[in-house]
Amino acid sequence: MKISTIPVPSPLSLWTTVRSVGAFNVACSFAALWAFVKVLKAFRWRLKTTQLRGPPRTSFIYGVLHDLASSQDSAAMYERWATEYGVAYMIPAVFGRTRVVLCDPRAIAHFYARETWTYVQTPLSLILLEASIGRGILWSQGEAHRRQRKALTPAFSNAAIRKLTSVFYDSAYKVKGAWDTAIESSKDGDAVIEVQNWMNHISLDTVGIAGFSHDFGSLDGKRASVTEVFDTFGNNQQASAVNQVLILFASAVFPTIITKIPTKRAKLFNKLSVTMGEISNDLLIRSRREKDLNVSERDEEKSIIGLLIKSEAQDAELHMSEEEVVAQMKVLLLAGYETTSISLTWALIELSRHPDVQTRLREELLAFGADPTYDQLKANLPYLDAIVHEVLRLHPPVGEFTRLAAADDVIPLSEPVRMVSGELTDSISIAKGTRITISAAAINRSLAIWGPDAKEFKPDRWLSEDGISGKAKEVQGHRHLLTFVDGPRTCLGKDFAIAEFKTVLSVLVKNFVFEMRDGLDTPVEVASGILPRPRVVGEDGIGVPLRVRRYE
Template sequence: MSYIILFAGLIATLALSLIMRRRSAIRDIAGPPSPSWIFGGLGVLFLLQGDHQQLRAALNVGFTAAAVRQYQPIFEKVAQTISEKLEYSEVASVDMCPLLSVAAFDAISEVVLGCPTGNLDADFVKINLEVMHLSSTQSASQILADALTGLLPKWLRRQAVNLPTKSLKLIRTQTSLATKEGRRAVREKIEAKRQGLDPNDDVFSLLLNSEDSRDSLSSEDIAGQTSIIMIAGGETTANTLAFGLVELARDPELQDSLRAEIHAVLGTGRHNIAYDNMPLLNAFIKEALRMFPTVPFPERVAVQDTIIPLSEEITLNTGQRTDRIPVRKGQLVLLGIASYQRLESLWGDDADKFRPSRWLDGTVHQGEAIGPYANLLSFLGGPHTCLGWRFAVMEMQVILCELLGKFSFSLPVDHVLRIRFAATLQPVDATGNKGTPLCVKRIL
């Protein structure tokens, strides 16, 4: 981990400090994130400025606090499925990563498309799970080839998208199957409405039926989001949960306290559980997001010349001191989120320690709010702030309550956890592959 932080510190801390001093700086570098050349299409992540604002405002209808509350029963069902799988597992230690990936995919399929995974096209399901694992299975040369392709001039990149590399082939197929599946889901909802059936509570139904979005969103706009939502919402949530479970397995005392809070709340009944009113659970989620931001270094291309103001002066290699960095239009800026969230100057001497109590004892960094949740940048900030952050928080709340309420987690004797950065931040096991093997014991 320290390598990642050092790397980030070298190339990107500057860019982050800036956001802290003047929040609007992030808006001046609001250009497209680098993978836009691969995906293209209609996905909200890849649009810019006016087009982006308009589409995002319309899509937001499916991601408000009120909308997300309606999805709670689906998250609970998905969480129970993980429990059932754990119950029947007979191995000494269970790799939680694949279970969490499948759960995250199930949650998105049902909440967004309104369709359980079992009813989706089998090739679409398979390709999505492959894409979720793409960044953890790429060789060093594949990563380098993709990164270099991203640096080609725009006209050449348009052609390069069709290169037969493993990652480009996978992403092309995922985008095309996702759009097909999204169109099918939209068609079925329109047909159900024509037949006078009540609309469901899924995101696409809300978008098709809400007064706020139906005039500004075409069916094709909605279907066109399927690919990016599947990708943006899957591995991100699954990896945060996986890192969090390892921290719980390391700290039996923390696990007991969290379980006591969960039992106290669940003991009062399983209906309409007020997950937001569980202080330790929410502190735990914030700490997992702070320590393990799954998108640790998002990239931006400046849309105009701008000045990035720094919170502290730095010395340039010319010896000159400065508190600002000029950025030219078109220049690439890396946002060192992982560094920002471990800066000792902001989070204290124990910034590198997993300590959820910092969110409860008043020692947490208070400053200008720069992200949508808990003053963290894990969901980014500015115009491209994660659209699904409330969705992700509730999904994590529900899954943690279900798992911790019923099981205890401990580290296997030969436990090794390394952290890899390959597009997302991933837990890696002793074999060098993505994985978090944990000993899991039923307690209730």
């Protein structure tokens, strides 16, 4: 070959090659550094965290998380593992990660006492909450959470809820009127009514009037945009297996892209966020204009909307930004719609499955006479109270919680557990970065905690001191339940929700008899709404058709 024919690279191409090699080396260095940091963290985690036993990994990629996500009863899985491995154990998670599961009342009390400071929301939770409802009280942590909670607390006092009881009754009697009409038009003296949508609309209209002095009119058949979005969730079927896999993968590796995965459910959540934001802004603007009309300043400042407007002032002791104010409104709309409607639906299902319990409740209500006041609902109707809390025990609207340890900690146990080494320990060390899971549904229905009848719908357990087992009394949540969690993040609207629950149930049971449409053994499953909801097997969406007739 002649020398003149050998290609000689130009200076520009040489410089490009050098730059590309340099960039490649830099990228490799960063990758190596990232891997080194991950290895160090993993090594530190193993040194600082008590290594507990637990179930084997069923998937190399997903651990056991896909099994839990696709189960109709994940609480039973958690309870089964607790029986086998003890009151604290580890479960394999995505890509070799591990979670600690607590099933011990003493450990759970310690955990909740430190929540928002030592045990905080996971990055994925923060991303999802901010995308759907903003930086409100559910999103905030530490000092921000304390400030926001303190600003809202007066709106949920006994005195404030006492004034709202008439709103609860108004919604219940609207449903009574509509059902009376449906039964009158029936030839058989009864009607098959899809009760879950009615419970949804009771909850939405009630929180609109009680919280924001706004009637959405869903009980009157009005189709507000928020009603349509909420109802759409009920008609959205469970996420496909592919979607579940994508979500589990993204949440473990790239949580920031979780809201960008174009699933039908993600699109619904985005639409819900936009719709609630528009409505919250409209309500806020209207309320600012009407601030001095028809309501005394003292009453206004104790209402939810009044407190939020007051907190906007720059000189307010517990100041909230406009972004935070709108976020609180979105939280209250969503919580007011979802949780109480789910509990009311479960209550009607359980009463339909247990006619003797339904009859006994009706007898108590009829013997009492006139519609009870707020204070009478709390103190003078023990069987109603027992049924409400038995529904809340068996069917908590939010079944489990996962938090991230923001600092090293030691969690005490009420009984020792066996470690991987075979030794026993009565406390477990937790390293910063550990994920902790508590299944409220598993604790509420645990045979070890509530006794051999834990899985039964048995309201009588609440009527005597002996009805609650000694182990259950160690659970420090409301009435020994984790339904409203515990500690600094105890549900702020707990008393509001229970008062509404009791009011609506008292009106409906006093006036109607409920039966499962297809008999006592009609199977009911859990479907996917915004939160998990009951559904009669074979029905579309979240259908719960019951046979309803007037009580004569």
